[in-house]
Amino acid sequence: MRNLFTLLRTDLVQRLRDKSVIIFAVIVPLALMGAMNLVMGDAMDGDLETATVAVSAPADDQLAQTLVGVLPEIGLDVEITETDADDARARAEAGDAKLGLVIPEGFSSALMAGQPAEITAIRGDGAGIESTVVLSVIQGFLDRAAASAVATTAGANLGLAPAQLGGLAQQVATGESALTLATGEASNEQLDPKGALVAGQAGLFLMFTVSFGVLGLLAEREFGTLARLRSMPMNPQLVVVSKVLSSFVLGVVATAILLTVGGRLFDVDFGSPLPIGVLIVSAVIATTSLTFIVIKLAKTSEQASIIQTILAMVLGIAGGAFFPMSGGGVLGTILDLNPVAAMIRGLGITSGGGGLADILTPVLIMLGFAAVAMLIARVVPDRGAMA
Numbered sequence: 001m002r003n004l005f006t007l008l009r010t011d012l013v014q015r016l017r018d019k020s021v022i023i024f025a026v027i028v029p030l031a032l033m034g035a036m037n038l039v040m041g042d043a044m045d046g047d048l049e050t051a052t053v054a055v056s057a058p059a060d061d062q063l064a065q066t067l068v069g070v071l072p073e074i075g076l077d078v079e080i081t082e083t084d085a086d087d088a089r090a091r092a093e094a095g096d097a098k099l100g101l102v103i104p105e106g107f108s109s110a111l112m113a114g115q116p117a118e119i120t121a122i123r124g125d126g127a128g129i130e131s132t133v134v135l136s137v138i139q140g141f142l143d144r145a146a147a148s149a150v151a152t153t154a155g156a157n158l159g160l161a162p163a164q165l166g167g168l169a170q171q172v173a174t175g176e177s178a179l180t181l182a183t184g185e186a187s188n189e190q191l192d193p194k195g196a197l198v199a200g201q202a203g204l205f206l207m208f209t210v211s212f213g214v215l216g217l218l219a220e221r222e223f224g225t226l227a228r229l230r231s232m233p234m235n236p237q238l239v240v241v242s243k244v245l246s247s248f249v250l251g252v253v254a255t256a257i258l259l260t261v262g263g264r265l266f267d268v269d270f271g272s273p274l275p276i277g278v279l280i281v282s283a284v285i286a287t288t289s290l291t292f293i294v295i296k297l298a299k300t301s302e303q304a305s306i307i308q309t310i311l312a313m314v315l316g317i318a319g320g321a322f323f324p325m326s327g328g329g330v331l332g333t334i335l336d337l338n339p340v341a342a343m344i345r346g347l348g349i350t351s352g353g354g355g356l357a358d359i360l361t362p363v364l365i366m367l368g369f370a371a372v373a374m375l376i377a378r379v380v381p382d383r384g385a386m387a
Contacts, residue, residue, distance in 0.1 A: 003234045007242035008249075011216060015250060021212055025254040029205040033262055036197060050077040051130035054088040054097040063108035067141050074137045076130060088122070095125035099134055117142075191348045195270070198262035199347045200321035202255050203283065203340035207312030209254045210288045211304065213247030218301040240295060247291055251284035259347075271350030275359050279346040282366040286339035289370040292377035299383065315340050339366045 015021045053071060057064040072078045081091070085102045092100030100122035110117040119138065123131055191199060217240065220229065229239050259280070263270055270276050290311055298304035318325055319340025335341055346362035 003232075004238050004242055004245075007229075007238060008245050011213070011242055011246035012249060014216065015212055015246060018212075021209075021250065025205060025209040025212075025250065026257055029201045029258055030261060030265075033198060033201050034265070036201075037194070037266060050079050051099065051134050052079045052081070052097045052124075053099045053101060053134060054081045054083055054091040055101045055103070056083060056085040056088040057101075057103040058105050058107065061103070061105070061108050064103045067103070067138065070141060071134060071137065074133070076133055078134065092122035092124040098124045098128070099131045100124065101138070191344065191351055192268070194266040195263075195268040195347070195351060196320065196324065196344060198259065198266055198268055199270075199344045200316070200319070200340070202258040202262065203319060203343050204312060204316035204321035205258065206251050206255050206283060206287050207290075207316060207340075208308065210247040210251045210284070210291055211294070211308035211312075212250060213243035213245075213288075214291050214294045214298065214304045214308065215301050216246070217243045217295065218298060218304055222301065243295075244288060244291055248284055248288045251288060252280055255280050255284065269351060270347050271353065272355065275350045275354065275356050276347070278356060278363060279343055279350070279359060282346075282363045283339055283343040286342075286366040286369045286373070289373035289377070293373060293380060296377055296380045296382050320344055337365055337369065339369045342366050342369075 055068055057068050059065070068080060068082070071080060081097065083091070088097070088100040088102055091097040100120075102120040102122075104118065104120075107117050107119075119142070121135060121138070256277075259270060259276065262268065290308075294304055294307050294311075298307055315338055316322075318335060319338040319342075321340060325335055325341070342362040342365040346359045349358050349362070
C-alpha cells in the first residue's frame with residue numbers, strides 16, 4: 001500500500017508539473033465554453049423580449065378595441081402604441097416597432113356579417129418569436145370571432161329571433177374552448193441550454209483528462225523508466241493501478257472545477273453538492289475504466305492519443321456535449337447508455353432539486369458502463385505498454 005501511495009503521489013506531482021494537464025483539463029474547456037457562449041449566447045437565452053406593437057384601430061369599433069385590449073394580457077410583455085395606419089407601417093419598417101397592425105374601418109360589422117375582414121400585419125426589423133406569439137394570439141381571436149359569425153348566420157337560417165342571435169354570438173365568442181392550454185414546467189431531467197453546454201463540455205474533456213495516466217505510462221516506457229519500476233520488489237501491476245488512480249483523481253478535480261466555475265460564469269445552478277459529487281465520481285469511474293482498454297491496445301503515446309480522441313469524440317458528441325442527441329428504438333437505448341449523456345441527465349435532475357435517490361438510474365448506467373469496459377479490458381489481448 002505504501003508503494004502504491006508513493007507511485008500515486010509521484011504521478012500526480014509529475015502531471016501537475018506538466019502544464020498541459022492544467023491547460024487541456026481546465027483552461028481549454030472553460031475557454032471553449034466562453035467562445036460558444038459568445039457565438040450562441042442569444043440562441044441559448046430563453047428570455048423573451050418586450051413585443052413593441054404599433055396599432056391602428058378604429059376608435060368606435062368595439063371588436064377592434066377588444067382585440068387591442070387583449071394583447072397586453074397574453075402572458076408576454078407587450079407594449080402597445082396606438083397611432084394611425086401610415087405611422088404604424090412607418091414604425092414597423094423603421095424598426096421602431098417589432099410589429100405593426102392596421103385594423104380597417106368596419107372591421108366588426110364585416111366580420112360579424114361573415115364578410116372578408118383583413119388585418120394587415122407588418123413585421124419590423126428584429127422581429128423574433130415575440131411577434132410570432134402576438135400574431136398567433138390575433139389569429140386565435142379572429143378564428144373565435146369568425147366562429148361566432150358562422151354560428152349567428154346558422155341561427156338566422158334556422159329562424160332564431162334577433163335577441164337569441166345576439167346571445168348565441170356572445171356565447172360562441174366568449175365560451176370556453178374545447179382545448180385548453182396550461183402553463184407547465186420542463187422535466188427535471190432537462191438542463192437549460194447554458195447548463196447543458198457546461199455539463200456537456202465537462203463530460204467531453206473528462207474523457208481527455210483521464211488519458212493523461214495512460215500517456216504517462218507510455219512515456220515512462222519510451223524513456224526506459226517503466227522497466228526499472230517493474231524490476232522493483234513490488235507487484236508490477238501497481239504501476240498500472242497508480243496511473244489509473246492518478247487519472248481518477250485528476251478527473252474528479254478537473255470536472256468539479258469545470259462545473260463550479262462554469263456554473264458561476266454562466267449562472268447555472270446544478271443543485272446540491274452531495275448528489276453532484278456522486279455523479280462526478282460515477283462519471284470519472286466510467287471514463288477511467290476505458291483507460292484499461294487503451295493500455296491493452298496502445299503501444300505508443302501517439303496510438304494512445306488517437307484511440308482516446310476517438311473514444312472521447314464519439315462518446316462526447318453522442319452524449320450531447322455540443323447539442324442534444326435523441327433517438328428511438330435501439331439507437332435511443334444506446335444513446336441512453338452513454339456515460340456522458342447519463343451525467344448530463346443526472347445533473348439535470350439535481351438542478352431541478354433531485355437528491356441521491358433521484359439520480360440512481362444515471363449512476364447505475366455509469367457504473368454499468370464501467371463494469372462492461374473492465375470486462376472488455378479483461379478479455380482484450382495485451383499488446384500495449386505492459387506487454
